[in-house]
Amino acid sequence: MDWFTAPDYWLSRLVFQRALAGVYLVAFLTAALQFRALLGARGMLPIPRYVQRIPFRAAPSLFHLHYSDRFFAACAWSGCAISAALLAGLDAQLPLWGGMVLWLVPWMLYLSIVNVGQTWYGFGWESLLLEVGFLAVFLGNDEVAPPIVVLFLLRWILFRVEFGAGLIKMRGDACWRKLTCLDYHHETQPMPGPLSWFFHHLPRPLHRAEVAANHFTQLVVPVLLFTPQPIATAAASLMIVTQLWLVLSGNFSWLNWITIVLAVSALDVPGDPPSRPAAPLWYEIVVLAVAALIAYLSYHPVTNMISRRQIMNRSFDPLHLVNTYGAFGSVSRFRYEVVVEGTADEVPREDSDWREYEFKGKPGDPRHWPRQFAPYHLRLDWLMWFAALSPSYAGSWFGTFVERLLENDRDTLKLLRRSPFPPDAPPRYIRARLFRYRYTNWRELRETGACWERTFVREYLPPTRLAGVAQRS
Incomplete structure (x- = not known):
């Protein structure tokens, strides 16, 4: 038996990779269409001025080597093209090493953008996309079955996203503990959606039930991701349902969607997996080395998560490989x-x-x-x-x-x-x-x-x- 891979997760990997490519596509499209006014040479926070102040080692980026608006546009639109190719399944048509390189390119391009994005890119889902995108490089393609260790590292991200958000709520605003935050949240959230008005006017007892369900989903369910199947699948499915509820209630960029993508990777979908050869030795060594690196870099995020002074959405390394997450530790009343x-x-x-x-x-x-x-x-x-x-x-x-x-x-x-x-x-x-x-x-x-x-x-x-x-x- 191949100890390194989990053949039964081939369909989950396929859906995960295509969905992640879709999120990449949206992220690069956002950058391509908005950067000139925000970060361009005449933008509100120009990149050339920023890279003069911040050294490469503190914020690795291609734009430390060269910047022009035309070059940024080329990088952003290239990211769109590669994301579209990944969405269409081009990585599956390449040898294993070629598929890994193809997944590495959008990660490097988006890292270059985030690391010079300043305030405009100071959101948790930027680091989340980079952390997930980095692990996607090592998830393999049709030449090998999904590596078990990478699947568990993806669950580790999902655990930190949900559990960290749950802890920051319980430690933060008292309305989360009193189950009253949704009396205000739908009205005061950063960008309401078309249904937010209706969510706000739901009966208050239902709001209490929503908050209680949120605490259960974020503080109890994440632990179940590391239990045997089908419990882990049930936990991931509950997270997906919760995230879809959030999609309906507001505009939170791709935060909810990439969380759904992560949960998909934990689903054990019934079906006979296709026959694949054993993973090559070089691939096993690379994946295990990456796993060791992630374990080492997890120290600070875990320390922060269990701290009473927990902070939200922080990167502890310039490559955004392992980060801490959280949202709405406090809720505005007006x-x-x-x-x-x-x-x-x-x-x-x-x-x-x-x-x-x-x-x-x-x-x-x-x-x-x-x-x-x-x-x-x-x-x-x-x-x-x-x-x-x-x-x-x-x-x-x-x-x-x-x-x-x-x-x-x-x-x-x-x-x-x-x-x-x-x-x-x-x-x-x-x-x-x-x-x-x-x-x-x-x-x-x-x-x-x-x-x-x-x-x-x-x-x-x-x-x-x-x-x-x-x-x-």
Whole structure:
């Protein structure tokens, strides 16, 4: 009997690999379509300026060797092409070593992007994609059956994702322990989805049951991943159902989808596995060496996870090989939004013709119903949610964002749903105001057609114009 492989997991591996390639494709597409305004040479946080400050050893990236917007675009679109090839199954048509190299390329490209992505890429699912993508390199193709050790390492990631999130909730906000967090969460989450309004208005006893079920799924079920089948399959299936519930309730980029992908790798799907030769010795040595490296690098993530001062979403090595995860250790009770407006008036007054910029995903016009964007990641919209929590989250980029709006910068405007000014007539002044948003109730929705009601709180940014530019007549 081949001790190294688990032939019965051939179908789980196949689905896992194709689904992971799909997540890679979305991630690279997001980078290709948004990078110029965020990270480009004239972006809000330019990569050339960043790589001058941060050494290669601290953030390994191809862009330390060379950067231009054209080169970044080539890397991002190449990542899309390779991801599409993996999604189509090209790795299965190559020899084992060739398939491994093909999986290694998107990991290296995306690592290069994340390590220079700064605030725009400071989300846990970036590291999660890199950690999962690295292990996918060693999962093999049709030449060998799935290696047992890699399958268990994938479960180890899934365990840390779920268990870490469960611990951070129990240690964090008291509403998780009181089972009341969902009284607020659907309304205050970073980017609501089209069904979030309805989830918010579910009966409160059901919200309590949801929180209790979440605690069970994140604190008890992950342990069952390491039990014999069919218990492990049942545990993974329950996680998949829970993640699909989260997909329906909000826009969390590809966090839920990649968690589902991880859970798929733990499923023992019935069926006769195809006959395959034993794994070559060199492959066994490489896989076991990687497993030893992962075990060694797991020390700090595990220490953090069991610590009373647990932190969320942290990488402990520059290659993002083993990370710590967690989400919503605290839940906001009120929703605040930064509303950005411009005017063409020569003198900005309160009664000037202020026109509002509309974002694609974040709430703006109270009558604009949220749309589904996940797994696509609207990075500017997410950072605007953080900016509303505290101006300190926006200190590094918000001023440049306003400057680009005053210039009617084409790449920046592409990140928005709508600009109220024509391309050849930018605003003279931009201002930002902070509003409190709340969901309307059923009666208000019927009477006004608005899903939100908003109340002015304070000025966020006073009327601002481009410095050193004469007023236009």
